[in-house]
Amino acid sequence: xxxxxxxxxxxxxxxxxxxxxxxxxxxxxxxxxxxxxxxxxxxxxxxxxxxxxxxxxxxxxxxxxxxxxxxxxxxxxxxxxxxxxxxxxxxxx
Numbered sequence: 869x870x871x872x873x874x875x876x877x878x879x880x881x882x883x884x885x886x887x888x889x890x891x892x893x894x895x896x897x898x899x900x901x902x903x904x905x906x907x908x909x910x911x912x913x914x915x916x917x918x919x920x921x922x923x924x925x926x927x928x929x930x931x932x933x934x935x936x937x938x939x940x941x942x943x944x945x946x947x948x949x950x951x952x953x954x955x956x957x958x959x960x961x
Contacts, residue, residue: 869882869883869886870883871883910939910941911939911941911942912941912942913941913942913943914942914943914944914945915942915943915944915945916944916945916946916947917944917945917946917947918946918947918949919946919947919948919949920948920949920950921948921949921950922950924946924948925948928946929946932944932946
């Protein structure tokens with residue numbers, strides 16, 4: 869696959885084909901690894917939040933839309949409870 873003389877080292881035709889094919893395989897492998905890393909880096913599943921009504925309304929509810937847009941594979945199940953009464957308000961989407 870290599871042609872060697874006293875002054876140079878060059879690829880043969882077979883060596884050049886092998887090099888080109890190997891380079892393509894390595895590029896494909898890098899792309900496959902990147903795809904897997906990207907799919908695993910995005911959180912997915914359901915995030916459950918059980919909060920007091922006042923805290924949820926003032927701090928969490930305003931941020932839920934932006935949070936949902938930033939993490940589209942992550943659902944939220946939010947329960948707001950007024951601690952003085954056992955009533956729940958379900959904000960799940």
